[in-house]
Amino acid sequence: MQSVKAFAPATVANVSCGFDILGFAIDAMGDVVEVQLKDGPGLRVISIEGDGGRLPYEVEKNTCTVAIQAMLDELGQEVGMNIMLKKGLPLGSGMGSSAASAVAALVAANHLLGEPFEKKNLLPFAIVAEKAACGAGHADNVAPSLLGGFVLIRDYHPLDVIKLHVPQGLHCTLLHPHFELKTSDSRSVLRDSVSLKHSTIQSGNVAGLIAGLFQEDFDLIGRSLRDVIAEPYRATLIPGFYEVKEAVKAAGALGMGISGSGPTLFTLSKGAEASESIIKAAQEVYDVIGLGVDAYHSAVNIRGAYVLE
Ligand SMILES: Nc1ncnc2c1ncn2[C@@H]1O[C@H](COP(=O)(O)OP(=O)(O)OP(=O)(O)O)[C@@H](O)[C@H]1O
Numbered sequence: 001m002q003s004v005k006a007f008a009p010a011t012v013a014n015v016s017c018g019f020d021i022l023g024f025a026i027d028a029m030g031d032v033v034e035v036q037l038k039d040g041p042g043l044r045v046i047s048i049e050g051d052g053g054r055l056p057y058e059v060e061k062n063t064c065t066v067a068i069q070a071m072l073d074e075l076g077q078e079v080g081m082n083i084m085l086k087k088g089l090p091l092g093s094g095m096g097s098s099a100a101s102a103v104a105a106l107v108a109a110n111h112l113l114g115e116p117f118e119k120k121n122l123l124p125f126a127i128v129a130e131k132a133a134c135g136a137g138h139a140d141n142v143a144p145s146l147l148g149g150f151v152l153i154r155d156y157h158p159l160d161v162i163k164l165h166v167p168q169g170l171h172c173t174l175l176h177p178h179f180e181l182k183t184s185d186s187r188s189v190l191r192d193s194v195s196l197k198h199s200t201i202q203s204g205n206v207a208g209l210i211a212g213l214f215q216e217d218f219d220l221i222g223r224s225l226r227d228v229i230a231e232p233y234r235a236t237l238i239p240g241f242y243e244v245k246e247a248v249k250a251a252g253a254l255g256m257g258i259s260g261s262g263p264t265l266f267t268l269s270k271g272a273e274a275s276e277s278i279i280k281a282a283q284e285v286y287d288v289i290g291l292g293v294d295a296y297h298s299a300v301n302i303r304g305a306y307v308l309e
């Protein structure tokens with residue numbers, strides 16, 4: 001039977017100052033989804049590997065099938081498909097796990113149908129899936145996972161997505177402490193309103209980060225990794241947050257923030273050289289706290305999701 005496999009990378013959403021509007025993709029990890037045409041209409045999740053038996057097989061709950069169904073609804077087609085998912089990302093980690101599944105599924109299904117959509121036009125279907133997974137239709141994981149690179153979501157209504165410049169040598173280190181934080185829980189601690197003072201500080205940092213990317217000004221990028229809107233509330237959910245931040249900055253990170261809704265923390269650095277000392281410094285803090293941590297480091301992924309031949 002005819003089938004297509006696709007890969008979608010992990011992502012760092014928010015990038016400190018860009019709550020729900022900035023994200024980038026990383027090379028280190030991702031999900032693989034195989035989509036196969038089947039007789040008769042309807043979607044079916046056939047197998048899920050690497051999730052420890054925890055992900056839903058129901059088509060209205062799994063982000064793979066929610067995304068493909070949204071695409072088929074737009075096409076007005078009733079095509080039958082079997083879906084096989086290989087999770088390469090830990091759940092509830094803040095590395096865009098639900099997004100990578102949705103994006104890989106869409107890229108595979110679109111290819112199987114003869115590419116009725118341009119890649120960038122798959123984004124609204126991935127957002128529907130993100131909303132099903134965590135209650136919020138944010139695009140800062142799905143957009144970079146689909147398109148690769150550093151992405152700005154300038155507006156959601158209508159969707160206006162802009163790819164930003166990625167400086168040569170920009171390197172990311174991810175620190176994933178061994179516990180789960182659901183995006184829905186991590187969003188529930190946020191406040192509905194922001195003061196004028198904080199709005200000014202946050203806008204300055206978003207503008208600074210984007211200018212830093214285009215000017216390849218690593219110090220400016222580092223100075224702009226500041227979040228006064230989400231981080232103060234979410235940091236309370238992540239043991240050792242401020243101690244780790246101090247340690248990794250002393251070890252050579254340009255700055256550190258929460259990856260997406262956490263608990264994974266990300267740092268940016270100029271080149272890969274600092275990653276080893278950043279990881280060592282963070283591990284020393286987590287050892288004192290008594291929390292295990294997985295560490296990864298990676299260049300920014302430029303390609304985004306793609307079909308595996
Ligand atoms: N294919 C899927 N892959 C991952 N999670 C899925 C999938 N389908 C549904 N979900 C649901 O999405 C939730 C995981 O989403 P959550 O947003 O908490 O984690 P995450 O995507 O790793 O985090 P973040 O968005 O902060 O990076 C779980 O409740 C899970 O059941």
Ligand SMILES: N[C@@H](CCO)C(=O)O
Nearest residue numbers: 013020138140260261
């Ligand atoms: N922007 C989203 C990303 C979730 O990964 C949030 O911070 O809730």
